[in-house]
Structure formats: C-alpha cells, structure tokens
Amino acid sequence: MMAGRPLYELTWGTLRGPGPNKEFPKFKGADVKIIVSGSRQYELHSSVLKNASPRMEQYLLPDENAAKLNSKTIKKGVITKYRLDLIRNPDYTDGGKVVEYVLEPVLLDEEGKAWASNAVGLDLENGRAVNPTFLAYDAVFGAFYQVPIDLGDFSTDALTDILITAFDILKVAEYLGCTDVITSPIEATLLATGQVLFVSISNQPAGWLDFAFRIRSRVLFREAMIHAVGQYNSDDMQNMIHTLHPAVAELLTKKANTLKGAVKRSFQLMLSYYPTHLQRERTVGRCDRDNIGRSSYGNDIMDWLALVVLRHFLAQQVADDQTHQAADLGKSVIDVVIAGNDAYLSRRDLETWHGFFPMSGRAKVVLDRKVGELKQAIKQYATVFTKNESQLNVVATPVEHLTCSTLQITEYPWEDFTDAEGSDGVSETEVDDDMYE
The missing domain is CATH 3.30.710.10 (Potassium Channel Kv1.1; Chain A)
Structure with missing residues (x-):
C-alpha cells in the first residue's frame, strides 16, 4: 500500500x-x-x-x-x-x-x-x-x-x-x-443498520449463514450461527440445513448437539437434586441417635413431598419432549425455571395436586414454601442458558430460542476453503x- x-x-x-x-x-x-x-x-x-x-x-x-x-x-x-x-x-x-x-x-x-467483429451498441442508459x-x-x-x-x-x-x-x-x-475485497465494505454497511440487521438474522439465520459464509464475514457468521443453533430443532431450520455448504451444516449440527447435550444434562441435574439437609451420613451406629431411622426421615416429610411435586413437573416436561428435544431446545421451560415464583407450580397449581393429596391449610403453606425453596435452588442449573451471546437486544426484541452458543475463532469453516x-x-x-x- x-x-x-x-x-x-x-x-x-x-x-x-x-x-x-x-x-x-x-x-x-x-x-x-x-x-x-x-x-x-x-x-x-x-x-x-x-x-x-x-x-x-x-x-x-x-x-x-x-x-x-x-x-x-x-x-x-x-x-x-x-x-x-x-x-x-x-x-x-x-x-x-x-x-x-x-x-x-x-x-x-x-x-x-x-x-x-464484436460491435457494441450505444446502449445509453439515459436515466x-x-x-x-x-x-x-x-x-x-x-x-x-x-x-x-x-x-x-x-x-x-x-x-x-x-x-x-x-x-x-x-x-x-x-x-x-x-x-475478500468486498467483505469489509459490505459488512460495515450492514452493521450500520444496527438492530434492524440483528433482528433480520434472528428471524432467518439459515439464509444469513449462507450469505456470511460466502462473503467470509466472521461477525455476521457468528451472529447467524448463534441463532441457527438455538433454532436447530425447528421445522424451518431442519428444512434449510440441506441448502447450506456441507462444512457449515456440519458445524451447525455439532454446535446444536453440544447445546442439546448441555440442556439435557441441566434437566438431569434438576431431577437429581437433593437439598443437603436431607442427606445423611453413612453410619453403623444407632438409628435413633444417628438420624437414620424412620422418625428422622419422617420429620422431613414436607421436604420430600416438595421434591415429589417438583420432580413431577420436571418429569412431565421431559416426557412431553419440552426440553432438549423441543423445537426451542427447552427454552420455554428454562425461562419459567429461571423466573421461579408463580411462573410454575404456583399455589393455584398446587391446589390440583391437593385434590389427590389433601392437607390442612397450614401444611399447604409449608409445602408451598418448601417448593419455593427448591425452585430457587435449581435455578443454578439453568442460569448458563440465559446468557445472550448474540448482538441482538433480546430485551427489546425477545426471541423464542436460546442465544447462548459460542463460536471460537478457530471454528470458522472457511479457513480450509478457497x-x-x-x-x-x-x-x-x-x-x-x-x-x-
């Protein structure tokens, strides 16, 4: 230069x-x-x-x-x-x-x-x-x-x-x-549109993946990949995968499987969660002295009932394919888990459960409190999925898919292509x- x-x-x-x-x-x-x-x-x-x-x-x-x-x-x-x-x-x-x-x-x-003789006409444009x-x-x-x-x-x-x-x-x-000579100017012009661009990418990630791959734009490709991974299970994305370059489709599938595995593991942790105060030390001593007898476990009955209620809800989501197999990879369930409080298993919801297992008013209050404690505890297993790795303002423009995937600089699929x-x-x-x- x-x-x-x-x-x-x-x-x-x-x-x-x-x-x-x-x-x-x-x-x-x-x-x-x-x-x-x-x-x-x-x-x-x-x-x-x-x-x-x-x-x-x-x-x-x-x-x-x-x-x-x-x-x-x-x-x-x-x-x-x-x-x-x-x-x-x-x-x-x-x-x-x-x-x-x-x-x-x-x-x-x-x-x-x-x-x-290759005559060229005037072909004047004249407006x-x-x-x-x-x-x-x-x-x-x-x-x-x-x-x-x-x-x-x-x-x-x-x-x-x-x-x-x-x-x-x-x-x-x-x-x-x-x-390579057009990547930067095209990229700069599109990025200048701000959130208009990012909304478009979130709505049509497959098309943007193809475009970004073809112009070798890392910033656009990363943005499109984040949204494509979150929508991987959707019918639209499954119908579009075959239109992508094989290297792009392979990377997308790899990233989606990683996210699906993480969501699956998250629900496994929720379903297998036990509060530490319910656990007992293994002992060869006396059951009445070492808190391993029936009466000791009976004292924690409301905690165990709360676990039953929570696991019933979570197991139902898994059985209904509302977690990693869902079109949104479990985002809707993750959202209510993070929201907690009355977003799920509210007092009104528990009344249905009490139709099968009646309790006194005081017991209902205790059970509701115990369920609330469990709901607060299992949030730790879902928090990672709330991170927004995209440039889309998801507060102003909420989306119905996860945006927590990441893409390393070594993973762009055109490094080996010319x-x-x-x-x-x-x-x-x-x-x-x-x-x-």
Whole structure:
C-alpha cells in the first residue's frame, strides 16, 4: 500500500446512479479494456486485475492472450493488450446463486483491434434502470482499486434493498474469486443498520449463514450461527440445513448437539437434586441417635413431598419432549425455571395436586414454601442458558430460542476453503499513485 495522500479524494456513488459510469476513476497505463455495456466501459490494469482475481489471472487474462502491438500502434498511444466483453452466463437460472453475466476474452490484433467483429451498441442508459449485474461489476472493479463500495444509505434504504445489492456484488466477486475485497465494505454497511440487521438474522439465520459464509464475514457468521443453533430443532431450520455448504451444516449440527447435550444434562441435574439437609451420613451406629431411622426421615416429610411435586413437573416436561428435544431446545421451560415464583407450580397449581393429596391449610403453606425453596435452588442449573451471546437486544426484541452458543475463532469453516478457481483473493490490492490521471 502506498503511504501518504489518499488514493482517491472523491465521493463515489455509482451504485445509486442510473447513468453512465462517469464517476469511475480514469487511469494511466491501463492495458485492459472491459466492455460491460455500451455506456459502461472500463480501462484497467492487467497487473491489478490479476493480483486481485484468480479467474482474471488464470482464464481471462493469460499472458498468451496479450496482443502483440506493433510499433506503429504503440506510437499512436494505443496500449490496450486485452479486451473482455460481458456475455450472458449459460449456467444462469432465475434465482440462482451464479452471476447472470460473465466476461469473455476477445483477442486483439497487432493494431489493438478485435480479431472478430464484436460491435457494441450505444446502449445509453439515459436515466433508465440499470441492470444490477452491471452495477455489481462496477462496484467490484472499483474495489480492486480500493474505491469504497456503496450499498446505499442505511438510514433511508430498506435492509432488503441493501441485501439485494450486496448479493449482486457477491455473485460477481465469487465468479472472479475475490470475495475478500468486498467483505469489509459490505459488512460495515450492514452493521450500520444496527438492530434492524440483528433482528433480520434472528428471524432467518439459515439464509444469513449462507450469505456470511460466502462473503467470509466472521461477525455476521457468528451472529447467524448463534441463532441457527438455538433454532436447530425447528421445522424451518431442519428444512434449510440441506441448502447450506456441507462444512457449515456440519458445524451447525455439532454446535446444536453440544447445546442439546448441555440442556439435557441441566434437566438431569434438576431431577437429581437433593437439598443437603436431607442427606445423611453413612453410619453403623444407632438409628435413633444417628438420624437414620424412620422418625428422622419422617420429620422431613414436607421436604420430600416438595421434591415429589417438583420432580413431577420436571418429569412431565421431559416426557412431553419440552426440553432438549423441543423445537426451542427447552427454552420455554428454562425461562419459567429461571423466573421461579408463580411462573410454575404456583399455589393455584398446587391446589390440583391437593385434590389427590389433601392437607390442612397450614401444611399447604409449608409445602408451598418448601417448593419455593427448591425452585430457587435449581435455578443454578439453568442460569448458563440465559446468557445472550448474540448482538441482538433480546430485551427489546425477545426471541423464542436460546442465544447462548459460542463460536471460537478457530471454528470458522472457511479457513480450509478457497474462493472460486482456487484462491483466497486479496483483501487489499497494491496500486500505484502514478496510475491516476
């Protein structure tokens, strides 16, 4: 990276404007001409394009495709050695993940002219809606020269509109094998929408997992994974898993199984909880002296009855698949356990139990107090699930799934994967100040 003055001192908003790319920077020494449309033609540097895009280097701009310009042509100031034209992608289908238009090399003769007749119409935009793929190429080419990508104004544009633009740019970047150059600007724009973004991720985590994986965004991927794990048992998530990259699906399943195991263990601890004052020391002494006789245990009868009531409730939740097997992985039960008090097993609830086991008014009060003590004690086994690891404000926007999963920096599934055509691309392209006119 060149030190000193900024590479560009301009406000570049080409994605918002329907007109020709007048604002796209002009360069000196450009040897590649790219024709996207009659009104969108670019003169760029093969060195920059090859450095940024593996597809450019290996397939679109190989050295053998460079035109061998004669001296007469060079004296005229013609230095273009490569030409790329945009054509419709034969593999494109409506709604597909691949880009709609791809680049095709056009061989040039010694005068810098196309060998074949590839006439390009004027195609003047004149205020008409521009094909979003054209704008996406505009953005990616600019990103090669570290020109900021404009996804719109998050304060006025809907998140859906911003996402549509981001997906168009992503498709072009994936095709060129350079997603690294678009990750930061797309990520920054989306994060600027604040809670609007996080609410969207919580509602559609599978789609966001796919998007975050494709642009290699750790912050978006982590957020989506937290919500996807919490919703793993839901029908929607189960129907979407097969659409994810195998590495993402594998990680999601692993994280979900870890959380499910933790929830299962939590309920096992609740069901096997005994207050310490009910326990006895093993002894070979006298039962009347060492508190191991029937009368000693009888003195604790209200505690034992309270345990029966609590375990009846917890066992019912397990039997009804309302814990780790539930669509919410047991969140609804965990919530009432944490709330305690009258959230469950209230005095009114106990009256139903007393229909089978009548007691005096005083005994009912004692039993209610004992149950309350047990409810307070077992909260310790559920507290861990109340932690919110996501960036969603769950107080302002409550969700019906757990958000306590974590993701370590070594667990992101793209560390062993590369972009299209076998390269990770580059996050920053080395450019020279002398290129600018």
